[in-house]
Amino acid sequence: MRGPEVTWYLGVAAFLFATGAFGVLVRRSPLIVLLALEIMLNACNLALIAMSRHHGRADGQVFALGVMAVAASEVVAGLGLIVAIHRRRLALDVDRLTSLRG
Amino acid sequence: MTIAAWITLAAPLAAIALITLGGNLLPRRGAGYVATAFTFVSFAAAVYAFVAMWQRAGADRSQVSTGWTWLSAGGFHAGMSILVDPLSVFMMLVVSGVGALIIGYSIGYMDGSDEERRFFAYMAIFVFSMLLLVESANLLLLLAGWGMVGLSSYLLIGYDQHRPAAIHAAKKAFIMNAFGDATMALALFLLIQHTGTLEFGPTFAHAPGGTIGILIALGLLGGALAKSAQLPLHTWLPDAMEGPTPVSALIHAATMVTAGVYLIVRCHPLFERAISVEKTAAVLGAATLVLAGLVALVQVDIKKVIAYSTMSQIGYMFLAAGLGAYANGMFHLMTHAFFKALLFLAAGILIHALAGEQDIRKLRGAGRLAPFTSLCFLSGSLALVGIPPFAGFFSKDSILAAGLDRGTLGYILFALGEVGAFLTGLYTFRLWFVVFRGEPTPFVREHFHRHHGKEGPLWMLGTVGVLGVLALIGGWIQFSPIWHPIANWLDPVAPPLANPTSTEEAIASALAVGLGVAGIVVAWLMYGAARVPVPRLAFVQRTLEHKFWFDELYDAVFSRPAAQLALALDRAIELPLVAGSLDALGFGAREAWSGTSRAQTGLVRSYVLALAGAMAALVIAFLVAR
Numbered sequence: 221m222r223g224p225e226v227t228w229y230l231g232v233a234a235f236l237f238a239t240g241a242f243g244v245l246v247r248r249s250p251l252i253v254l255l256a257l258e259i260m261l262n263a264c265n266l267a268l269i270a271m272s273r274h275h276g277r278a279d280g281q282v283f284a285l286g287v288m289a290v291a292a293s294e295v296v297a298g299l300g301l302i303v304a305i306h307r308r309r310l311a312l313d314v315d316r317l318t319s320l321r322g
Numbered sequence: 323m324t325i326a327a328w329i330t331l332a333a334p335l336a337a338i339a340l341i342t343l344g345g346n347l348l349p350r351r352g353a354g355y356v357a358t359a360f361t362f363v364s365f366a367a368a369v370y371a372f373v374a375m376w377q378r379a380g381a382d383r384s385q386v387s388t389g390w391t392w393l394s395a396g397g398f399h400a401g402m403s404i405l406v407d408p409l410s411v412f413m414m415l416v417v418s419g420v421g422a423l424i425i426g427y428s429i430g431y432m433d434g435s436d437e438e439r440r441f442f443a444y445m446a447i448f449v450f451s452m453l454l455l456v457e458s459a460n461l462l463l464l465l466a467g468w469g470m471v472g473l474s475s476y477l478l479i480g481y482d483q484h485r486p487a488a489i490h491a492a493k494k495a496f497i498m499n500a501f502g503d504a505t506m507a508l509a510l511f512l513l514i515q516h517t518g519t520l521e522f523g524p525t526f527a528h529a530p531g532g533t534i535g536i537l538i539a540l541g542l543l544g545g546a547l548a549k550s551a552q553l554p555l556h557t558w559l560p561d562a563m564e565g566p567t568p569v570s571a572l573i574h575a576a577t578m579v580t581a582g583v584y585l586i587v588r589c590h591p592l593f594e595r596a597i598s599v600e601k602t603a604a605v606l607g608a609a610t611l612v613l614a615g616l617v618a619l620v621q622v623d624i625k626k627v628i629a630y631s632t633m634s635q636i637g638y639m640f641l642a643a644g645l646g647a648y649a650n651g652m653f654h655l656m657t658h659a660f661f662k663a664l665l666f667l668a669a670g671i672l673i674h675a676l677a678g679e680q681d682i683r684k685l686r687g688a689g690r691l692a693p694f695t696s697l698c699f700l701s702g703s704l705a706l707v708g709i710p711p712f713a714g715f716f717s718k719d720s721i722l723a724a725g726l727d728r729g730t731l732g733y734i735l736f737a738l739g740e741v742g743a744f745l746t747g748l749y750t751f752r753l754w755f756v757v758f759r760g761e762p763t764p765f766v767r768e769h770f771h772r773h774h775g776k777e778g779p780l781w782m783l784g785t786v787g788v789l790g791v792l793a794l795i796g797g798w799i800q801f802s803p804i805w806h807p808i809a810n811w812l813d814p815v816a817p818p819l820a821n822p823t824s825t826e827e828a829i830a831s832a833l834a835v836g837l838g839v840a841g842i843v844v845a846w847l848m849y850g851a852a853r854v855p856v857p858r859l860a861f862v863q864r865t866l867e868h869k870f871w872f873d874e875l876y877d878a879v880f881s882r883p884a885a886q887l888a889l890a891l892d893r894a895i896e897l898p899l900v901a902g903s904l905d906a907l908g909f910g911a912r913e914a915w916s917g918t919s920r921a922q923t924g925l926v927r928s929y930v931l932a933l934a935g936a937m938a939a940l941v942i943a944f945l946v947a948r
Contacts, residue, residue, distance in 0.1 A: 241934055244927070244930055245927055245930060245931055245934070248927075314926050314927060315925055315927065317924075317926065318923070318924030318925060319924060320922065320924045320926065320929075321922055321923055321924030
């Protein structure tokens with residue numbers, strides 16, 4: 221069974237990554253930012269798996285599994301933070317959270 | 323024998339450990355009892371070592387016992403080793419015996435004062451250091467003991483740490499002694515360079531002569547002069563009287579200040595190789611004994627009078643050691659330890675009873691209310707002046723006789739010593755007639771505080787009584803023309819250079835006793851019967867009251883220029899260069915980073931943009947570069 225060339229997969233991955241990065245940069249709701257982050261991670265996964273297939277080796281797929289585990293835990297932490305922000309009646313707006321100012 | 327010597331050394335150390343570790347578990351008085359008991363153990367062990375040595379043959383009496391190698395560098399080794407020989411056993415007996423008596427006295431004197439435990443721990447440290455000094459078998463360990471007695475002297479002078487005068491005196495004593503320690507250390511460096519060892523035996527056998535020998539002897543002499551408060555390093559001793567009276571008695575009269583004499587006698591082969599330095603010691607001793615005797619005439623503080631008299635008597639010992647009459651010097655050291663400690667402690671009873679008053683114009687007549695103390699003080703005074711059969715007569719006169727045996731210089735020193743004898747009689751009995759025989763002042767009548775109906779606590783009276791008897795009979799051990807066990811005892815360690823004949827002894831004695839009595843008579847005429855007015859010579863009096871302006875001189879030559887130099891350096895270097903550069907560094911860093919800190923907006927999205935932009939730029943750069 222042969223699918224399209226690896227270049228197509230990389231093209232899709234690049235498009236997904238750009239979409240995610242754009243979302244992170246322009247959206248102000250932390251929930252959406254988190255979502256966009258997930259898209260970026262999955263773009264990476266796609267690229268990893270495509271290259272793994274291209275070279276006929278399994279290591280890229282193993283990496284993809286690791287990334288999924290990290291993404292899952294990140295979502296847990298991120299959602300927890302969002303709920304905490306909401307509980308403290310703070311605005312759900314990343315531009316209002318500016319305590320990192322130097 | 324050596325084991326007993328180790329016990330002598332270790333007992334005070336055990337007392338220090340017990341008092342320090344015991345802390346509050348030990349009752350306040352308990353510290354005093356511990357210190358006294360352990361010092362008595364030390365004394366008993368010293369007596370045992372003495373008896374054991376007595377039974378041995380002459381050649382077998384000198385033993386070195388090494389505990390462990392303390393310091394080892396290349397071919398140079400210095401052990402934690404003690405030397406047990408007639409001289410060290412002699413000193414061990416004096417130090418531990420007089421030390422035990424005086425620490426016992428302190429139980430009464432310090433009773434109820436703050437921090438008694440600290441006092442007794444310091445006293446035990448002193449006894450340990452002094453024993454280390456006299457027992458050490460090499461010069462390095464001796465220097466360690468030398469420094470440690472200086473330290474304990476510093477701690478004890480400044481014991482009353484709330485009085486600025488006491489702290490000042492403690493610092494003065496420490497700094498002047500540090501000068502002596504430094505010259506001594508330089509001498510030791512030279513010895514190591516030229517002999518490769520500091521063990522007494524080999525060092526003395528191979529010590530160089532000539533200029534190097536003179537330098538070595540000068541270095542050691544510097545240490546001895548500072549420790550023993552001789553000209554020109556003497557100004558710390560009168561100030562040291564700020565310490566409690568038992569401290570003055572133990573450290574600044576009986577033991578530590580005589581360490582210089584011990585050093586010269588112990589290292590006499592080094593001094594004999596540089597005979598001019600040894601003669602310098604004798605000359606400085608003679609000068610000190612006259613000068614201190616003169617200053618003592620006008621002092622009004624009872625302890626300072628006794629302090630100057632101590633300087634004067636140590637001058638006699640230096641005279642003896644410098645003339646090569648080593649055994650006579652050591653004999654005078656012993657009797658002086660008895661009668662000078664006695665004078666201090668008897669004065670201490672009066673000071674204690676009168677709430678710390680030391681001015682003899684206020685103390686006038688206090689002795690009349692304390693007959694037992696008066697009796698003991700009289701015994702000490704007669705011993706100090708050298709009236710037969712009191713101790714000083716036997717020890718001082720043979721020092722003077724040694725002067726007659728050593729040529730022209732000897733005659734001059736003899737004359738100075740005889741002048742000193744007259745001054746001794748005068749200043750000692752000035753004190754006696756004013757404080758003990760005068761009409762009691764209203765101050766004394768009102769404030770004399772009896773201790774349970776007695777003159778003082780039993781511990782104090784007991785010690786003073788024992789020393790009073792010793793001041794009477796302590797000199798009978800040796801009467802030079804007829805029997806001389808001390809000279810025989812010390813002969814293997816330090817054979818004398820002067821052997822006065824019986825005729826010379828007789829001349830010296832007759833003159834010294836005559837002049838001493840003359841001094842007493844003059845004192846009686848001026849202060850006792852008041853038949854002759856005290857001569858008033860404004861210039862002389864001012865000179866004496868300012869102690870020949872030594873303090874002012876040192877202040878102008880050393881202290882003030884040093885302070886001014888430090889101040890100038892502070893202004894010229896410290897503030898602009900050191901302090902200023904630190905400020906500049908701090909401000910510079912802050913300026914440099916203030917621009918960067920403005921980039922930290924806190925807007926997370928801008929951070930992300932920067933990250934992504936940087937990443938993209940990197941990727942493009944890589945692509946282009948390929």
